[in-house]
Amino acid sequence: MSANLSIGNEIKDSFKETHKWVQNNLKWLKDIEQFYRERAKLEKEYSERLARLSAEYFNKKSSTSVPISVGDTPTTTPGSVEAAGVVAWNEILTQTDMISRDHNQLSSDFENHIANQLSGLFTKLDMTLSKITGFNNDMVNKKDNIYHELEKAKKDYDEACSTMEMARNRHTKASNDRNKKKLNEKEVEMNKCKNEYLIKINQANRTKDKYYFQDVPEVLDLLQDVSEAKTLFLNDLWLKAASVEKDLGTRVSKRLQTADSVVMQNKPSLNTAIFIKHNLQNWKEPQDFTYKPSPVWHDDEKFAVPSPLEVEDLRIKLAKAENDYNSLQDKTQNELSRLSTLNKIKHEMKTNEDNVSATKFYDTLKDYLNIVSPFTSHETLKLQAEVQIESIQNNVPEEYDLSTDDIDLSKTKKKSGIFSKLKHNILNVDSRPTSSGSTDSGSGGPLHITSLFNTSRRTRLGAAPNDTREDGDNTSVQTSGTSVTTKTTQTSNDDSGNKVLYAYVKQDDDEIDITPGDKISLVARDTGSGWTKINNGNTGETGLVPTTYIRVSSAASATANGKGPAPVVPPPRRSTLPVRTMEAVYAYEAQGDDEMSIDVGDEITVIRGDDGSGWTYGECDGLKGLFPTSYCR
CATH class of the missing domain: 2.30.30.40 (SH3 Domains)
Incomplete structure (x- = not known):
């Protein structure tokens, strides 16, 4: 992983190939997961066979302990006392049994800490990959829609030209006031369609550039980030697997050392001494029978009880575009600032890749993806308004006044075209309704578009919307100190x-x-x-x-x-279903924002059961999140 490597900058338009490459890398996680599950089975089988062997020889030792220690008919009951040799053998069997448990723990660690984590990692990264795919599809659809609008504008222009030509022919054949009026009307309509067609050409070209030089590289870099996040997580898990196996070796070594220390205490004379001690002839009258506490469980003798013209038309379009642009400017600037911060963080992590945290890198990627999708959508809408403004202002002759101060958008004919829809959508995006159903869209301020274009001809723009609220279908917009009401079209x-x-x-x-x-x-x-x-x-x-x-x-x-x-x-x-709870058998520390930490003994309310991924969604102490199913019972 290097901050200087970028698939988006190097390969350009290659979403299909890059997506398949990342997808193959994620599927590979399943093979690695299966390896550790098979390894866990082997350790489990070894643990069980070793435990059975230990148990078998514990039983044999129990039946021979007394004869080996004090003979068949000792005069003194040895109780729990055993000969030093038997004690050493007992310690060897005990440590062997503990080693079997260590292998069982290794099996559990491979299953829970490696295989299950790999399964969860695949699910998490695959969901992220699907979200990136949806983001890409959304950008493609927006580009295709703009291309479609260009085709429609060309068709409308061709039809208007044909209608104009027919009106001209009629006027040529019969030159009267009526035909002349019709000719003028058709000419105006044709000019409008031509202007609209030229605007759409500019929008399509600018959108094309943005798509291939900004949007597509952005998606490809996101795919690259998913692949690199996979590598970071996988390295962590491989190191974890090595660590748990090293821990096994350390524990086994300590157990063998313990057994060795007991063996070293097995002096030959000790066996003789214990036999003599328990076979001295010092007979006494047998005493009454009394309760003898079990060395394993009970320790007392109590019972056990448990519990309208071209310029005018363009001025109207200009006014609408200015409103659209200003409603989006602050939003995109804020989103861009957040993206820049996250990009800086990603760059720093990639530069210092040896010490980067997989979780922090993945969380940054998730945050970036959550912002870049709406930002790209908002920026595309802003770009359309910007191009419309630039197209009108830079292509209308100087003698025409393009001031929009006197434009009352509430009196213009409502159209169901894209800008009407876009404006309606813009005013609603990211709005959160209050209990009265109204939302605030921002505060007043100067229009940011005033110095957007470096041309000698500029129109004085009014103030930004001071108070925009949704109330039914009406939207209040303040332009140049004049409050007008625009009614958006419900579609x-x-x-x-x-x-x-x-x-x-x-x-x-x-x-x-x-x-x-x-x-x-x-x-x-x-x-x-x-x-x-x-x-x-x-x-x-x-x-x-x-x-x-x-x-x-x-x-x-x-x-x-x-x-x-x-x-x-x-x-x-x-839910009408009975509440199901689980008890945590192992402690688990959350590795992501969608997970939660649990401690041994925690009672967890199950909200959604395991779907086969190895994870359950539940609630504990007011916190909700995913936790490994195998850590609970």
């Missing part, structure tokens, strides 16, 4: 009539993120818990979301304009 996300009303960020692993504009489909309706299960077509994820944050075609709460009552956070999800 359905797809033919099914399903729609995301508010953005929601998942709080649990069985939930998903949604953003206004996402295409959603119903999987399971709300049964009264306040949650609905859906599929997000934009991300490919399926999971739960608050019912009041979405609208489905047959939802009783939907109103005529497609917006239901103000959303409220739904109650916690409850």
Whole structure:
């Protein structure tokens, strides 16, 4: 791993090949996992056979201990006393039995600390790879949509030219006021279509450049980061495997040393002395029978009881683009700042790769991915507005006034084109509804676009939106000190009539993120818990979301304009199934934000059982997260 190596800079447009390479590397983790599971079986088998051997000879020793120590008919009962030789043999068997347990512990360590960690690592990295794939698909779709809009603009322009030509022919054949008026109207319409076509060409070209020189390298570098994170984690696990085996060797060595020390105390005279001591003839009358405490368990004798014209049209487009641009500028700058910080962290870690922490590197990658996806979307939308502004301002003749101070967007004809949709989406992205259903979109300030282009001709732009709030379908925008109301067009996300009303960020692993504009489909309706299960077509994820944050075609709460009552956070999800708990047998320290630490004896409430990955999702002491299933019973 080197900070100077970048797949995005070197290979360029190669998502398919790079994705397959990373995917193959992740699948390889499964082979390594299987190796350690087979190794664990071997250690387990050895442990069990060694334990049986020890137990067999413990039994033999028990039956021969007394005769070997004091003879067949001792005059003094030896109790728990054994001859030194028997004690040494007992110690050898004891340490052998302990060695069998050490091998059993090694088997458990290989299974739990290596194989299960490899399984969890595969699942975690594979989920990250899927998220990157969704991010890539989203960028491709946005690029293709802009290309499609260019084709449509060209078609509209060709049709307008044909209509203009027909009007010109009619006017040539019959030159009257009516035909002249029609000719003028068609010419204006043709000019509008041409202007729109030229704008779309500029947008498509700029979007193409951004896609191939910014977006694609970004995705490829993310794939590279996943692969390098895999290597870091794998190295840690290999070192861990070596460490537990070294620990076994250390423990076995200590046990053998213990046995050796006892053997060294096995003096021949000691055996003779104990025999003599227990066979002296000093007969007494047998005493009454009394309770003798077991050397293993009970120690007392108590009972045991347990418990409208071209320029005007362009001015309107310009005004709309200015509003769109300014609504996105602050958001993208903030996201870019956060990305820059994370990039610096990644660069520092890659530069000092010998001491980098796999967990810290992976957490940085996750944080970066969570920000870069919305940033790229917002930046693309901002770029469209920027290009529209630049195209209009730099291509309209000097004699025309492009000032937008007197533009009242609320009086313009509402269109269902992309900018209307984009503006509606922009105003809703990342908004979190309050109990009254309204959201704040920011505070006032100067427009950042004023010094964006280095040209001699500039239009004075108004102040940024001072107070933008969503109330029904109306949006209040303040331009140049004049407050006007823009009513955004409500459009359905797809033919099914399903729609995301508010953005929601998942709080649990069985939930998903949604953003206004996402295409959603119903999987399971709300049964009264306040949650609905859906599929997000934009991300490919399926999971739960608050019912009041979405609208489905047959939802009783939907109103005529497609917006239901103000959303409220739904109650916690409850199951009618009995609560299942598990007890921690081994301690485990969380390795990631989605995991939780447990201590021996902790009682954990199971929220979602093991799906075969080796991990269970539960709650303990108010904390929720994943923990290894095999660490509990």
